[in-house]
Structures are given as C-alpha cells and as structure tokens.
Amino acid sequence: MSHAAALLVVDDDEGNRYTLERRLTREGYTNVTMANDGRQALEMLRARKFDLVLLDIMMPEMNGYQVLEQLKASPDLRDLPVIMISSIDEMASVVRCIELGAEDYLPKPFDATLLRARVAASLEKKTLRDEVQAQAAQLAEWNRKLEQRVQEQVSQLDRLGRLKSFFSPQLAETIVSGGGEDLLKTHRREVVVVFLDMRGFTAFTDSSEPEEVMSVLSEYHRAMGQLIMLHEGTLEHFAGDGIMIVFNDPIPLQSPIANAVKMALTMQEHFVPLRGAWKKRGYDLDLGIGIAQGYATLGAIGFEERWEYSCIGSVTNLAARLCGEAKGGQILTNQKTLSRIEDAVHVEPLGEHSFKGIVHPVPVFNITGLKA
Numbered sequence: 001m002s003h004a005a006a007l008l009v010v011d012d013d014e015g016n017r018y019t020l021e022r023r024l025t026r027e028g029y030t031n032v033t034m035a036n037d038g039r040q041a042l043e044m045l046r047a048r049k050f051d052l053v054l055l056d057i058m059m060p061e062m063n064g065y066q067v068l069e070q071l072k073a074s075p076d077l078r079d080l081p082v083i084m085i086s087s088i089d090e091m092a093s094v095v096r097c098i099e100l101g102a103e104d105y106l107p108k109p110f111d112a113t114l115l116r117a118r119v120a121a122s123l124e125k126k127t128l129r130d131e132v133q134a135q136a137a138q139l140a141e142w143n144r145k146l147e148q149r150v151q152e153q154v155s156q157l158d159r160l161g162r163l164k165s166f167f168s169p170q171l172a173e174t175i176v177s178g179g180g181e182d183l184l185k186t187h188r189r190e191v192v193v194v195f196l197d198m199r200g201f202t203a204f205t206d207s208s209e210p211e212e213v214m215s216v217l218s219e220y221h222r223a224m225g226q227l228i229m230l231h232e233g234t235l236e237h238f239a240g241d242g243i244m245i246v247f248n249d250p251i252p253l254q255s256p257i258a259n260a261v262k263m264a265l266t267m268q269e270h271f272v273p274l275r276g277a278w279k280k281r282g283y284d285l286d287l288g289i290g291i292a293q294g295y296a297t298l299g300a301i302g303f304e305e306r307w308e309y310s311c312i313g314s315v316t317n318l319a320a321r322l323c324g325e326a327k328g329g330q331i332l333t334n335q336k337t338l339s340r341i342e343d344a345v346h347v348e349p350l351g352e353h354s355f356k357g358i359v360h361p362v363p364v365f366n367i368t369g370l371k372a
Helices: 014-026 038-047 064-073 088-100 112-154 161-165 169-177 180-184 201-207 210-230 256-280 314-325
Strands: 007-010 032-035 052-056 082-087 104-108 187-199 234-239 242-247 286-303 306-312 331-334 345-353 362-370
Touching: 007 014, 007 038, 014 032, 014 112, 032 038, 038 052, 038 064, 052 064, 052 112, 064 082, 064 088, 082 088, 082 112, 088 104, 104 112, 112 210, 187 201, 187 256, 187 314, 201 210, 210 234, 210 242, 210 256, 234 306, 242 256, 242 314, 256 286, 256 331, 256 362, 286 314, 314 331, 314 362
Parallel strands: 007 032, 007 052, 052 082, 082 104, 286 331
Antiparallel strands: 187 242, 187 286, 234 242, 286 306, 331 362, 345 362
16 A cells, blocks of 8 residues: 655664665555755755654764754644654663654664554654644634624624725725615626735745734735725735735726726835745745736625625636736736826736636736836
C-alpha cells in the first residue's frame, strides 16, 4: 500500500539512513527525504512541508536536542511530529526528548513491526491535529461573520438598515429614509465593476496560523473598505482577499469610471505601507486590480430575513479575469473601458490576452496614474 506522507530521516550515519529508507519504502512510504545532519534538516524543513521527522539524537555539530528545540520554538514547525532515533543505552536521552515535545522514539537496531506502528500512529495523530486546526480556523471565520452580522443588526434603523454593510453610510441613510426598496428591484444598467485580490494570499494561508490570516484580512478590509465608501462604490461582496465593487448603481454617478480608477489608484498607494509592514512579518503579499465597464443585471437577491445586493453579467466576468491576470501593483482594464477615460490616465499597453469564458482576445492595459 502506498502512502503519500512526506517523511524526513535525519541521521549522520549513512548506514542508518539507508536502512530506514529501505524499511520505510517497504512499508509503502515512497516520499522519503534524507538529511545527514541537523543544520541540513532545518534548512529542508523551512523550505518545504513534511508530515513526520525521524531524528537521530547523537549527531555532530547540532544534535537531536538542538534540532528539536528549534522546531518547537518555530510557530510554523512546532506541531510537526518528531520520532527520535536512539540506541538502547540512550533511554534517559529519549525521556528528555519526549519532555521537549517529541512524539515518540525508535530504538536501534530498527524493528520492522515497531517502525510500522509508531510511524503510522504519529501520522494519524498529525492528521487528527490538522483536522482540529482546520475546524478551529473555520470556527474563527464563523465567529467573525457572526460578530459582523450582530453589529450590522444592532446598527439597523429598520429592515433596510443592513444595507449599510455594502453601501456608503450616506447612501444607506438616503435609502432608509426614502423607503428606497425600488432602488433594489431587479434592473439593467451600465456599470463599472472592480475586482481586487491579493497576490500570494493562497501561499500565505497555507503557511500561516489562522490568527495571522485573520489579522491580515482585518487590516486589508479596513483599509480597502474606507476607500470604497470614500469613492461612492457599492460593495457587491467580499470573500477572503477577493473584493467586488460596483459603480453607478443603485445611485447613478456622473463619471463612474473616474470614481473607479481614482479608487483603484488610491488603493494601490495605500497598499504600499501594508505590504511593507507585512513583509517585515514574513508575509509576501501584493495587490492586483481589474476594472471593466458594461451592462449588467442588478438588484437584491435572497429572502425576507437575508438579502444580498448582486451584479450579474459578462462585465463581472471580464473584471474578474483582468484582476486574475494583474500582477502585484497593477490595475488592468480593457480597450472599451479605457476609451471612457483614456485622456485622463497614463497607461501601459500589455497586448492581447485570452481569458476563460471570453470568446475573443482582449487588448489589456495597465493604468499607472492620472494625468496632471
């Protein structure tokens, strides 16, 4: 039976490494990596993900204690299970390693049955621990959403008061005071759609604790949300690092593309200090933005206790594709949208791009700034 788990064997004795690799392979563990000393092991562990470490105690330069202490001191590696490799006369050392946080131990010479049992048990514990951490992250997300909804409900003026979660405060007050349900009926209008999300966010979430992810998202949403309101945008939805904003609905704007472009440029400016602060904390994140103008169907969807404002149409797909294509710091748009504001902005032509769900190649431009 083949096992996909990634195992790291750390031992300065080549014979021991060879014996362990051969026996692990015989047990079906085909993803086995070797390290011949503690320093090399730590470099490997910081460069890629492993599911289990088999660590010799007695090694020159950096012994098993020192490696184990560094692992347990690292937020990214402290939950990685470690099985210590020991001689029969090293039991006092084994006890010390267990106290330092090792999962288990394997005595030399290696016994096949013991090896199979202890490796399998350690991997099973790690799987269960990973599931608990994933559930904790999900629970934290649910709690965040619940707290947000409670705050929205507390601030309601009436049943339309929750519109404040995706309209500017001024616009929400206008709708509420005017009984503006008609504004949210299904209708068709030309709008500008802006998508933004962070480059490197998936890799960041894979390597970070849920609390770190929540902290970054909180800072990001706070900064971007203020700019959406300032430029009279309508927050259609946000999910993680992805945010969709609509301009020109439900309240028409004199120049929705101008509002959208100014907002996007300001967002990139405000993202610079965020990016710098996150970089110091070890997070490599950047912001990509896509903008498109076109006709869409808009209105409120949902049911009596839960309404969401929605924008549906090919323009949303195009804006999303442009956002997905954007590199960090870029604001991408297409020729048709650019024609509405080209006299007011500096752009960088990026050639034609083919996008999923769009039949013809799209000429793409990067908006770099406003003309004086």
